[in-house]
Amino acid sequence: MNYEQPKVRKATDKEIEECITDLHMYEHKVIFKDYKERRVEIVKYIRTLIDACKSGKYVTALSNGRGLIAFGENPKGQGHIYALYTYPAFRRQGVGRQLIQAAISKLKSKFKILNLNAVKNNKAAVALYTSVGFKSVKEAKYKNISIVHMERVEK
Numbered sequence: 001m002n003y004e005q006p007k008v009r010k011a012t013d014k015e016i017e018e019c020i021t022d023l024h025m026y027e028h029k030v031i032f033k034d035y036k037e038r039r040v041e042i043v044k045y046i047r048t049l050i051d052a053c054k055s056g057k058y059v060t061a062l063s064n065g066r067g068l069i070a071f072g073e074n075p076k077g078q079g080h081i082y083a084l085y086t087y088p089a090f091r092r093q094g095v096g097r098q099l100i101q102a103a104i105s106k107l108k109s110k111f112k113i114l115n116l117n118a119v120k121n122n123k124a125a126v127a128l129y130t131s132v133g134f135k136s137v138k139e140a141k142y143k144n145i146s147i148v149h150m151e152r153v154e155k
């Protein structure tokens with residue numbers, strides 16, 4: 001079901017902090033059994049991504065007030081989606097789709113290949129990415145977790 005969404009705009013620093021922290025804490029808690037031991041490493045990664053989003057040099061963070069998407073150029077010179085997050089109260093209302101479509105339309109003017117990684121058993125995320133044209137091209141195991149690498153090639 002698609003509801004009418006507010007306009008997509010640059011994310012505020014508060015939204016960046018909230019969404020990236022919640023997304024990664026959630027993902028890591030769900031995924032990694034040794035979550036507690038890895039906490040320092042996880043927090044460091046979250047900080048790096050938050051700082052990259054805030055500086056806006058390599059990563060752009062957009063929001064519609066109901067969720068956030070972070071995207072930019074990866075070290076291989078490809079367009080990359082770093083994070084997508086919808087606040088729990090707004091899930092399944094077309095928020096994530098609106099955000100990823102906004103990111104795709106910005107990235108595709110500059111990059112032919114767009115890519116992202118997702119945890120294979122994150123069904124909501126994989127279904128959303130598939131519905132906007134990403135295809136699984138590779139799978140890897142990371143600490144017993146299956147990660148899918150998905151790509152979308154612009155014509």
Ligand SMILES: CC(C)(COP(=O)(O)OP(=O)(O)OC[C@H]1O[C@@H](n2cnc3c(N)ncnc32)[C@H](O)[C@@H]1OP(=O)(O)O)[C@@H](O)C(=O)NCCC(=O)NCCS
Binds near residue numbers: 026097119128
């Ligand atoms: C994954 C996530 C971003 C989806 O956001 P959302 O705003 O709820 O997604 P949308 O409403 O735009 O859904 C678009 C499509 O994705 C798929 N989808 C979304 N949630 C789904 C779910 N729970 N189960 C199955 N398919 C789902 C559907 O195909 C849906 O289209 P439909 O509603 O017309 O059937 C959201 O669940 C989330 O923030 N999860 C926690 C963080 C996360 O896992 N981020 C992704 C990291 S890779």
